[in-house]
Every structure is written in structure tokens, then in C-alpha cells.
Amino acid sequence: MNHVVTYEKEPKAIAAAIEPGGNLMGLTDGRFSKIDLVLAIAEHLAPVKRVTISTWCAAQKDIRASRDLLDSPAIGDMRWVVDKSFLARQPEYVKDIMARFGTHAIRVWMCHSKFVIFTGAAGDRDTLLLTSMNLKTNRRIENFQLITHGPTVQAYDELVTDIYRIQEPGEALEHPKRIPGQTQRALETREQRLERVWKLHREKHG
DSSP states (O other): OEEEEEOOOSHHHHHHTOOTTEEEEEEEOSSSOHHHHHHHHHHHHOSEEEEEEEESOOOHHHHHHHHHHHHSTTEEEEEEEEETTHHHHOHHHHHHHHHHHOGGGEEEESOOOOEEEEEETTSOSOEEEEESOOSSOOSSOEEEEEEOOHHHHHHHHHHHHHHHHHSOTTHHHHOGGGHHHHHHHHHTTHHHHHHHHHHHHHHHHO
């Protein structure tokens, strides 16, 4: 796995630096938001089968921008996973996501981890974005990491798939007390996933 640190200040330039099997890390000065980076990456990797967004905070304009991306030929589908506090802090955003993407396209869990998964149309070029950024713009130093190491991307994708399997569409709104237990069930196999990733990493790099 190649490790590269970038100081590019434009989302399109960052997206263009993605390499298969690579690990691209960088810092920003907050001049662009995560949604700007998501849009640039999706357009660079297009066609993208699906974009999965895990966020703790989002503004309505970010959700609208995501909808615009879904309406474009860049990607085929979108999944959202948001923290339980969304239900209390920003209930209108949860309803807006459901209205724009469908009840089936969102799940709620106990999570402060911010990441985005780009699933390639042909099962290749899968990319994971890890970042301190929420979707909205924040004029602060933020970090990001773009990973194209297949097993790592798969581990995150499987975690999201598990919460989608455990929690029915719309269930979180009707039964929010179930969310902590559902989150724990989704995490039950995290050790096995992480061990598999590290094993492959050790086999490749010694």
C-alpha cells in the first residue's frame, strides 16, 4: 500500500490523486466541505454503483447536494447512516433524507465516526474516505484519508450492511430505544473483520 500525503487545496485535485491500493492522507484549512470532496471523488470514479455516507451532522443544503448527485449519472444509489442524536437534534433532516432518498436508504445507530464508501460499478475502484469533517463546511483544520485497500473498504461496508440487515426501514423512528442494542449487534463481529484486514496487511507487507 502506497502512503502519500497531499497538501492540495482543491477537491478535484485530491480526487485525481487516488491510486488503486493506495492510502492518501491530507489536511485542509476548511475552505471546502466534505460534500465538496464527496462530489469530486464520485465524479472522478464515475460510474459509482453506490455512495454510503456515515455522518454525525449535516445541513439541509448538503442533503440537497447529495440528492443532486444521485440525480446525476455519476452514481446509482445512496445509503445513509446517522447517529441517534440526529433524531433529537435534527429530526427534520432525518425526515428530509427519507423524503429525498426513501425510508429504505437510512439507518440510525450510535456513531460519531464520519466516513464515506464509494462502491465501484464493476466491483472495482472501491474507495473509503475517513475524515474529521462533517458534511457541512467548517473553517477549521480538518483531516482526511482516502483508502483503496479492498479488505479495509469491505470491513466498513460490511458494518453498514449489518445495521441495514438488523434494523428495518423506519424502525428507528418508531422504536428509538432499540438503537443501542442494534448498534452493538452490528459491532459483534468487528474484531473478526479487523483481524482479517490486519492479517492481509501483514501478509502483504511483513
